[in-house]
Amino acid sequence: MTPAHPYHHGALRRAVLDAAVVAINEVGPAAVSLRDLARRAGVSHAAPAYHFGNKAGVLTAVAAEGHNLLADALTTAHERRGDFADVGVAYVRFAVDHRAHFEVMHRPELYDAADPDVVAARARTAHVLYAGVAAHSGGPEEPDVLVAGVAAWSLVHGFTSLWVQQALPPGLGDDLEAVARLVAKVLFSHESRSLTGRKERNDDSASA
Amino acid sequence: MTPAHPYHHGALRRAVLDAAVVAINEVGPAAVSLRDLARRAGVSHAAPAYHFGNKAGVLTAVAAEGHNLLADALTTAHERRGDFADVGVAYVRFAVDHRAHFEVMHRPELYDAADPDVVAARARTAHVLYAGVAAHSGGPEEPDVLVAGVAAWSLVHGFTSLWVQQALPPGLGDDLEAVARLVAKVLFSHESRSLTGRKERNDDSASA
DNA sequence: CAGGGTATCTTGTCGGTGACTAGTTTTTCT
DNA sequence: AGAAAAACTAGTCACCGACAAGATACCCTG
Numbered sequence: 001m002t003p004a005h006p007y008h009h010g011a012l013r014r015a016v017l018d019a020a021v022v023a024i025n026e027v028g029p030a031a032v033s034l035r036d037l038a039r040r041a042g043v044s045h046a047a048p049a050y051h052f053g054n055k056a057g058v059l060t061a062v063a064a065e066g067h068n069l070l071a072d073a074l075t076t077a078h079e080r081r082g083d084f085a086d087v088g089v090a091y092v093r094f095a096v097d098h099r100a101h102f103e104v105m106h107r108p109e110l111y112d113a114a115d116p117d118v119v120a121a122r123a124r125t126a127h128v129l130y131a132g133v134a135a136h137s138g139g140p141e142e143p144d145v146l147v148a149g150v151a152a153w154s155l156v157h158g159f160t161s162l163w164v165q166q167a168l169p170p171g172l173g174d175d176l177e178a179v180a181r182l183v184a185k186v187l188f189s190h191e192s193r194s195l196t197g198r199k200e201r202n203d204d205s206a207s208a
Numbered sequence: 209m210t211p212a213h214p215y216h217h218g219a220l221r222r223a224v225l226d227a228a229v230v231a232i233n234e235v236g237p238a239a240v241s242l243r244d245l246a247r248r249a250g251v252s253h254a255a256p257a258y259h260f261g262n263k264a265g266v267l268t269a270v271a272a273e274g275h276n277l278l279a280d281a282l283t284t285a286h287e288r289r290g291d292f293a294d295v296g297v298a299y300v301r302f303a304v305d306h307r308a309h310f311e312v313m314h315r316p317e318l319y320d321a322a323d324p325d326v327v328a329a330r331a332r333t334a335h336v337l338y339a340g341v342a343a344h345s346g347g348p349e350e351p352d353v354l355v356a357g358v359a360a361w362s363l364v365h366g367f368t369s370l371w372v373q374q375a376l377p378p379g380l381g382d383d384l385e386a387v388a389r390l391v392a393k394v395l396f397s398h399e400s401r402s403l404t405g406r407k408e409r410n411d412d413s414a415s416a
Numbered sequence: 417c418a419g420g421g422t423a424t425c426t427t428g429t430c431g432g433t434g435a436c437t438a439g440t441t442t443t444t445c446t
Numbered sequence: 447a448g449a450a451a452a453a454c455t456a457g458t459c460a461c462c463g464a465c466a467a468g469a470t471a472c473c474c475t476g
Contacts, residue, residue, distance in 0.1 A: 028317035030238035158366020186359035
């Protein structure tokens with residue numbers, strides 16, 4: 001009846017977070033229930049609340065973790081190549097690979113967006129994103145850079161959101177990275193615009 | 209006890225939708241309850257389900273209405289000026305003016321995204337958005353247009369999402385339209401190509 | 417190794433919610 | 447007017463979040 005380690009197995013917090021990620025991938029961030037997380041972790045229905053206070057506490061922890069994972073991914077991409085496109089691709093890839101985290105992160109009504117961990121992690125992300133833009137443009141101090149950074153961030157975030165929502169038109173193919181690079185190239189098209197991919201050709205007239 | 213028109217007041221569907229918009233603005237789309245909508249409309253707790261089937265049905269109706277409102281706004285902006293920036297500004301303005309609709313629209317896990325009304329309304333939006341891009345670029349048949357359209361849509365949607373989430377950095381000011389135009393201009397700077405390796409200046413960079 | 421203190425988890429409970437069913441009232445159609 | 451359909455009410459059940467109180471395991475001191 002009771003599991004092998006009914007109490008104090010020492011990793012419930014981590015187990016609940018992992019269960020939350022799985023559950024969010026299944027039913028979305030708004031439909032997760034603490035009781036379901038408890039069942040998945042093999043503990044009683046009130047155990048998760050002990051570690052997280054309430055439901056928002058769980059999602060806050062997921063959001064903080066997600067922001068940190070994103071900042072890590074962007075930092076790695078930035079240090080490896082330093083190109084804006086690579087950072088952008090890393091952003092999109094993160095959203096696909098960590099869909100649960102990404103979804104929670106952009107639903108501030110579901111968690112405490114003022115949580116210190118969340119704020120700090122978000123600042124890390126912003127810093128890397130703007131660094132990529134600054135490297136592309138002249139200097140990091142121009143007012144243009146701020147606007148350009150917002151534009152770059154908007155483009156990447158918008159593309160990512162629409163992609164994961166499957167709200168983009170068909171005919172783009174399913175190669176996420178290739179499409180993302182094409183789109184990113186539109187923003188910074190300083191030289192020849194070789195936007196034409198290899199394949200694909202759509203009969204236009206979007207929608208269906 | 210019972211209100212003046214307990215039954216058949218003839219406009220319950222509309223009343224529930226209006227109540228839903230108000231409630232979503234207050235507590236977010238995931239936290240609305242059918243029972244609360246019923247209370248706001250002055251009917252019994254099960255009345256909304258008669259018209260909408262279930263909770264997702266209400267949100268589906270809100271989403272469809274939102275998509276249609278957005279398509280209307282974009283069409284008006286397109287016909288009036290035809291410039292991409294104007295359409296983009298209309299997109300952002302819609303999200304701010306109809307925040308409840310906009311939020312529901314981009315939470316496909318909360319409603320039936322395959323609903324015919326939703327699909328049709330979304331197609332209208334896509335058409336206007338792509339028309340604005342096609343007018344800006346060469347012809348509507350090039351494969352470039354598809355990518356450019358996705359880029360434009362991504363930029364506008366991403367900026368809008370980040371703005372309403374208040375996730376954009378400070379220092380941009382609070383004039384939504386001015387900031388939006390600055391950002392939109394970054395995307396279509398084919399002739400001037402400011403902001404990239406070649407730095408040029410936007411003559412009407414009004415405020416900041 | 418005993419015993420107390422504390423962190424961790426369980427059990428029980430309460431109000432609220434979504435969905436369903438059955439019943440009641442109003443409107444509409446003929 | 448009378449029947450049929452539409453619109454809404456009332457009741458019920460399982461589930462959920464939050465809270466309170468109790469039980470259990472770990473830890474530390476001695």
